[in-house]
Amino acid sequence: MASDKIIIDDDFQSIKPLVFKYLSSDESLAQIQQNSDSQWRSSNDGTLNLGIQPNAIWVSFTISNQTPVNKTLYLLLEHPLLDSVRLHQSHQDSITTFAAIGDREPLKNRQIKDDSLVFVFNLDANANDVFYMKIVSQGNIKLPMSLWTPEQLLQHKTKRNLITGLFLGFLLALVFSNGLLFMLTHKARFLLGSLYIACLWTLITVTFGLSYRYFYVDVKWLHEKNIALLFLTAAILLNFLAEHLLELDARFKSLIRIMRITFVVSLLILLSLPWFSYATGLHISLFSTLVNLVICSGVSGFLLVKKQTYSKWILLSQLSYLVAIIFSIFIFNGKDHNLVSMSTLFMNSFFISSMVLSYLLILQFIDRRDLKIQRQQALLAEAKIKDNLQLETIKIQQELEEELESRIQEHTFELQITLQELEEKNRELEEKNTLDSLTGIRNRSYFDKKLTMEFRRSHREQTPLAVMMLDIDFFKKINDTFGHLAGDDAIRFVAHTIQTSLKRPSDEVCRYGGEEFAVILPNTDTEGALLVAEAIRAQISEAQVHTTAGIINMTISVGLFSDIAQRNHEPNQYTALADKALYQAKHAGRNQVVFYDDTAQRD
Known part of the structure; x- marks a missing residue:
């Protein structure tokens, strides 16, 4: 059988990445086992990204335990967005099939609840077991696999979870701080900023398979649509927020029109996404988000040339998110070879975008507060000057007011009587118009x-x-x-x-x-x-x-x-x-x- 052999000896701790062979087929396990070596392809460096595939992907590798003791090993698949992954372990003449795990499989199927897809299996002493893995997914099929001993996996996960936890905690702090500022100031821009950063936080947790820790909902429809919806929602919020922060006046009517048209078109596309399949919806979402950000970044860049206040900060926030979107398009189309890791780029892009946006919101609030104080001080100085002038005219005004008041009271009294008589006449006329002349009831x-x-x-x-x-x-x-x-x-x-x-x-x-x-x-x-x-x-x-x-x-x-x-x-x-x-x-x-x-x- 065509497979790559992995040697387990006394010094084994981990293999990353794990090299394997694969083929695209919807055949059963029994049929796959009969395939010839020529039908299998090698993953070479073990970091395979096939993009979106119409068929299932079968993976095969052999693990040889060359020690006299049984081994418990952990197989990690560090791409949690795969819909369904099922592992088969062939030992001598028997097949052990593990429960399918994945983004669309029940969480209870997982042997270990983790952000990666983890299979735990036992390997007998001096055994040569062949493993077959069937991957089915509507999204991109990316297979960064690794093999670990329990001790080494614990060390690896502890460090990674610490970094990820600090990053997500920082984003949550920005979400809550902007939300608190919104409640204190009642300024909509802080609410929009909080929602935008919350979208980025949710996108990170979903993309990295961390949603089970915070808000896991076992709803198949939501698992299919959440990433596409989140990408475009974040862009729409950033678009709307940029228009508020740029404070465009009548000189830039055409730019305002461009941004609002972009906002409306993106919103309509967002509302239509639930009716598309996962792959189609994701492509539409990423392309729409890319177009949205390119247009809005172009507007911000033009305003930067015009030296519009705050435009450089908004452009930096937009470009940071734009980099993440371009990288996502490469990933979901299987073109991310030789690029930095997805987690590293997403974290850096989202960190810059969130930090810059939060800084800009506070900066603009302080600037507006200072401007308001300056205007109030100018108004107070002007009011003092006016008070001096008003004091000189008060006596004359009081005399005129007394005379006018007496005349107004007389005319007002006469007018009230006239209006009262008119109202009575109108009521009588209206009453007559609603009565039937023959019966006296309503008409x-x-x-x-x-x-x-x-x-x-x-x-x-x-x-x-x-x-x-x-x-x-x-x-x-x-x-x-x-x-x-x-x-x-x-x-x-x-x-x-x-x-x-x-x-x-x-x-x-x-x-x-x-x-x-x-x-x-x-x-x-x-x-x-x-x-x-x-x-x-x-x-x-x-x-x-x-x-x-x-x-x-x-x-x-x-x-x-x-x-x-x-x-x-x-x-x-x-x-x-x-x-x-x-x-x-x-x-x-x-x-x-x-x-x-x-x-x-x-x-």
């Missing part, structure tokens, strides 16, 4: 306004609103038989009956038109509206109406609709649906109450 115009108002209240308070449409049965026959004066008496009787049947001040009856009436019942469900409607119908049906043409009997038909107002409804829908119910009552024989069943219509 159609008032009904429309009242319905709109109650519709909004129903939606706001989520309470049912009921609307009833009432119509006198065979009214034309009454007019033809008893005359129009008797018809008017009948209309007045129905209006009075409905009005006296409504017990709450919020209930309202209106003459909708001709012999038709409309009733608004706020906070009333279908059952309550049916009770009111049935009481009105029964009272009119049993009554003997005295008219100019004598006593007549008549009935009414009622259609009603009740529901909680929804965003997709319109107020006139209540009238339309109640009118449909009235139409059903007419066709069902009149002299009855029918309600419109909205649930039945939806079913």
Whole structure:
């Protein structure tokens, strides 16, 4: 079998990097074991970055324990963003398969919770075991592997964790200090600075596999999208913050327009990222972030030439983040050979960007405070000069004010009386305009306004609103038989009956038109509206109406609709649906109450 042999002797402590052979294939382990030597490729120096691959990657190597004792070894894969990694250990005729670990595998599968992907295995004395590792990932497949004894790994991790912990702690201190300054000063720029540095901190923890220590959430969707979202979010925050800090005036309208267009386009791309696959979303995010930073850095560079205040600090912060983005593009495309380590570059870039930005925020705050103090002092000096001039004119002003005050009081009193009379007239006129001249109840115009108002209240308070449409049965026959004066008496009787049947001040009856009436019942469900409607119908049906043409009997038909107002409804829908119910009552024989069943219509 094609594999690179790793010798374990009494002096063995660690191998870094670990040299191995690999091939790209979606075949099973049994099929992989049958492949010939020519199908395998060597990793040479053991630092392999294949970029984004469509197929799984198989890795093979042999470990030979040339000591007479069993060995416990730790295999480290120091690229925690791989989706799934499964290790198979072939010992003589048996295969030991380890649980798959990776960025999209459950955290509980890991033998050791670490920022790297770690497999712990035992190697028998004088054994020659072949190892096969299957790597599946939508992101770039980078395989910096190493082999350690437990003691050496502990020393290695202790030093690295100390450096990383100090760096992350420093970034968190900047996040909290800017957040505290925001709470003390209420200046939005400190909040934006805190959010930007928090994005960089989160990006470091996610990229280096440290999220399990701070905020690990076992959500597959979030694991797929977090890096792409964080890269572009940080750029958008830096873009927005740069515009605030540069304090561009009317001379730079075109630059302001460029930065805002860049901000809006980047924001729209950010909102679309969750709908793309991991690889596509990451490419879009990195490219968009690169374009955003290049444009904003170009603006800052132009302003630096124009000697705009603070532009050099903003440009330095932008360029630091830009370097990290360019390096990330190389990494995720497998082009990072002969470059510095990812952790070193990210830490340095993010440290410079965060420090410069925090320094600039404080510097600008101090400058603005000093400028404000200078302006206040100038205003105080000017105020003293004005006070001396004002003292000379106070006596004259007081005399004039007393005379004017007496005149103003007289005119004000007269004006108040006139306005009061005008308001009373307006109220009387408005009241008349909302009353029906025949019945004395509200008219159609008032009904429309009242319905709109109650519709909004129903939606706001989520309470049912009921609307009833009432119509006198065979009214034309009454007019033809008893005359129009008797018809008017009948209309007045129905209006009075409905009005006296409504017990709450919020209930309202209106003459909708001709012999038709409309009733608004706020906070009333279908059952309550049916009770009111049935009481009105029964009272009119049993009554003997005295008219100019004598006593007549008549009935009414009622259609009603009740529901909680929804965003997709319109107020006139209540009238339309109640009118449909009235139409059903007419066709069902009149002299009855029918309600419109909205649930039945939806079913």
